[in-house]
Structure formats: C-alpha cells, structure tokens
Amino acid sequence: MMFPKILKWTGIVLLGLTVLLLIVFGIFFYVYGTHVNKQYAVDVRPIAIPHDSASIAAGAHLYAIKGCGDCHGADLGGKVFLNDPAIGLLAGANLTGGQGGRPAGYTDQDWLKALRHGLGTDNKTLKLMPSYESAKLSDKDVAALIAFCKAQPVVNRTLPPMKTGPVGKVLAVLGKLPLFPAEMIDHSYQQPGTVPVAVTKEYGEYLSVSCTGCHNPKFTGGDSPIPGGKKVADITSKGHLGKWTAQEFITALRTGSTPEGLKLENKDMPWSMTAQYSDEELQALFLYLKSL
Incomplete structure (x- = not known):
C-alpha cells in the first residue's frame, strides 16, 4: 500500500512543479512582450548627412x-x-x-x-x-x-x-x-558637434564607450554579456592593464597577445576589430583606461 501512495504524491509534486514553472514562464513571457511592444516618443534631432x-x-x-x-x-x-x-x-x-x-x-x-x-x-x-x-x-x-x-x-x-x-x-x-x-539610452542626451582627435584622456574616454558593452560602464569586467561566455577582464589600472606600457597595450589590441603570455581568442576579445584603430586612437584609449 505504501508504494502507490508514494507514486501518488510524487505525481502531485511533479504536477505542482510543472504548473509553477508554466506560471513563472508565463510571467516572463508577458513582461518580455511589454518590453518589445513599448512605443517611444523621442525627439530625433536632425543633422546634415554629407556625401563627400x-x-x-x-x-x-x-x-x-x-x-x-x-x-x-x-x-x-x-x-x-x-x-x-x-x-x-x-x-x-x-x-x-x-x-x-x-x-x-x-x-x-x-x-x-x-x-x-x-x-x-x-x-x-x-x-x-x-x-x-x-x-x-x-x-x-x-x-x-x-x-x-x-x-x-x-x-x-x-x-x-x-x-x-x-x-x-x-x-x-x-x-x-x-x-x-x-x-x-538617455534619449535627452545632447551629442557634441565634434570631438577633437588627439592623444588625450578626453578623446580616450570618448572612444571607450565601445568597450562598455563587454567590460561594463565602469570597465571592471565580470560576467560576459554573451550567454556562456568567459569572464570579462578588468581593464582599469587595477587589472593587468595597470602594469602594461602603451606599446604593450597596442600590441595586445592588435595581435591578441598580452604581456602575460596569453593569446586572446577573438570571440572573447575582438582584437581583429581593435587592430583597426589608429595608433593615435589606441594611445588615447590607453591614457584614459590607465587613469581609472
């Protein structure tokens, strides 16, 4: 008599868990839909697009x-x-x-x-x-x-x-x-007309926005934004970058080879993309990250 009771209660528990999971997923799907279907009223500031x-x-x-x-x-x-x-x-x-x-x-x-x-x-x-x-x-x-x-x-x-x-x-x-x-996005943000290209921390900060998607806005790294991806490095002066020279930084971002002897995989750190930065851009970026 004990075995049928165990089967009965096991079935009840499994059914309860299934219903609970369906409810949880239903809530997530509903919230997802509210994000996807939300309409925004924004003021798109017109600017002239050149053709030269x-x-x-x-x-x-x-x-x-x-x-x-x-x-x-x-x-x-x-x-x-x-x-x-x-x-x-x-x-x-x-x-x-x-x-x-x-x-x-x-x-x-x-x-x-x-x-x-x-x-x-x-x-x-x-x-x-x-x-x-x-x-x-x-x-x-x-x-x-x-x-x-x-x-x-x-x-x-x-x-x-x-x-x-x-x-x-x-x-x-x-x-x-x-x-x-x-x-x-801060939809009220007022973009500058132009940003001077120079080897300065200010220009490096402007360029560093492209690093925030993976390294987070504070550049301290952590979990990858890609599901299942590797941990992302801290690229402030507290990380390995704090011990690098400007030339070592440029080499790492152009070849994927770090001063510590690591060979970065492009899927984890897209150095084939950063390899296309100019020397001036990489030097400015290094100045800014090193200052953090």
Missing part, C-alpha cells in the same frame, strides 16, 4: 572599429550570428537598399533614430542593436557613419526574422542579455 569621399572614408573606419560588421557583415548585407533554439535566432539586418534590406523611403531621420535611440521606424526598440554606444557619437561621426552606409552597393539578402527563445526571453527580462537597447 572624406566623410565616407571616415565612416568606413568607424564601421570597422565599432564592430558593425560582426553583426551586419562586411558588405552590410546582414547575417545570422546566433541560432540556438533556447536563446533564439539573432541576426544583423541588411543595411543596404537591396531586397531584404532597408525599406523604400528610409530617411536620414530613421538612421538617426536607430543609431541614437535604438528604435525602429515603428518607434519600438530594436533588438540587440548596441545603440547605447552609437548614441554617444558626435554629430560629425554619426553623420560619417550614415554616409558610409548609404554609399554602399545594394545587397540582395533576405534574412530570417529574429526570434527569441524561452531562455533568451528570461535572460533579456533579467537584464542578462542586452536585447532592448532603447531602455539603456
């Missing part, structure tokens, strides 16, 4: 050092960069005017809305687009980046729609996956 070759070349450099190609591809035609049933299917959009790319009538204001506010044409948050970094770009730099993107040849590539899996939704709601960039 010098601006387009400057934009090409920014596209490279900001890692835009990691998601949108070297040809700006977009690509799938994660396809995991639990986390989701994540893809960078086709930024060209080809089939599957920008819709007809996509304006300079739409570009600015995406880059500075993390919003699509429907005024809802884009997914996973690191607009919280490009939101801080000066007028001159963001205009050059847009000029470069608009000048590229069309690519006919239709990508599958982005989907967020159950684990991805939970991570996003918990703030462990930066899926909602519009929520991470």
Whole structure:
C-alpha cells in the first residue's frame, strides 16, 4: 500500500512543479512582450548627412572599429550570428537598399533614430542593436557613419526574422542579455558637434564607450554579456592593464597577445576589430583606461 501512495504524491509534486514553472514562464513571457511592444516618443534631432569621399572614408573606419560588421557583415548585407533554439535566432539586418534590406523611403531621420535611440521606424526598440554606444557619437561621426552606409552597393539578402527563445526571453527580462537597447539610452542626451582627435584622456574616454558593452560602464569586467561566455577582464589600472606600457597595450589590441603570455581568442576579445584603430586612437584609449 505504501508504494502507490508514494507514486501518488510524487505525481502531485511533479504536477505542482510543472504548473509553477508554466506560471513563472508565463510571467516572463508577458513582461518580455511589454518590453518589445513599448512605443517611444523621442525627439530625433536632425543633422546634415554629407556625401563627400572624406566623410565616407571616415565612416568606413568607424564601421570597422565599432564592430558593425560582426553583426551586419562586411558588405552590410546582414547575417545570422546566433541560432540556438533556447536563446533564439539573432541576426544583423541588411543595411543596404537591396531586397531584404532597408525599406523604400528610409530617411536620414530613421538612421538617426536607430543609431541614437535604438528604435525602429515603428518607434519600438530594436533588438540587440548596441545603440547605447552609437548614441554617444558626435554629430560629425554619426553623420560619417550614415554616409558610409548609404554609399554602399545594394545587397540582395533576405534574412530570417529574429526570434527569441524561452531562455533568451528570461535572460533579456533579467537584464542578462542586452536585447532592448532603447531602455539603456538617455534619449535627452545632447551629442557634441565634434570631438577633437588627439592623444588625450578626453578623446580616450570618448572612444571607450565601445568597450562598455563587454567590460561594463565602469570597465571592471565580470560576467560576459554573451550567454556562456568567459569572464570579462578588468581593464582599469587595477587589472593587468595597470602594469602594461602603451606599446604593450597596442600590441595586445592588435595581435591578441598580452604581456602575460596569453593569446586572446577573438570571440572573447575582438582584437581583429581593435587592430583597426589608429595608433593615435589606441594611445588615447590607453591614457584614459590607465587613469581609472
């Protein structure tokens, strides 16, 4: 008689746990939906977008050092960069005017809305687009980046729609996956017209915004923003960087080889991207990080 009772109570417990899990997931899915469907009313400050070759070349450099190609591809035609049933299917959009790319009538204001506010044409948050970094770009730099993107040849590539899996939704709601960039931006921020390019801490601070996505806004590292990724290093003077020379810093960011003898994997530290920074940019970045 004891064994049937044990089976009965085991079944009740399992059923209770299943119902509880369904309720918890239901709550997460509901909250996820509120984030995705929230509409924003923002004031997109218009700026002139140039068309000259010098601006387009400057934009090409920014596209490279900001890692835009990691998601949108070297040809700006977009690509799938994660396809995991639990986390989701994540893809960078086709930024060209080809089939599957920008819709007809996509304006300079739409570009600015995406880059500075993390919003699509429907005024809802884009997914996973690191607009919280490009939101801080000066007028001159963001205009050059847009000029470069608009000048590229069309690519006919239709990508599958982005989907967020159950684990991805939970991570996003918990703030462990930066899926909602519009929520991470100060939409009233006034960007500078231009930032002087010089080997100064001030210019290094301006460039360092690109490091915050992984190393966090205080640059102290910690958990990776990529699910399952390695711990992220502290890049303040309290970390290894505090013992490096400027040349050792430049070598590490250009080759992935550190003074401690480590060979950094590009998937953990994208040195193939930082290798494209100029000497002046890397020296300025080093000055700022070393001062922290």
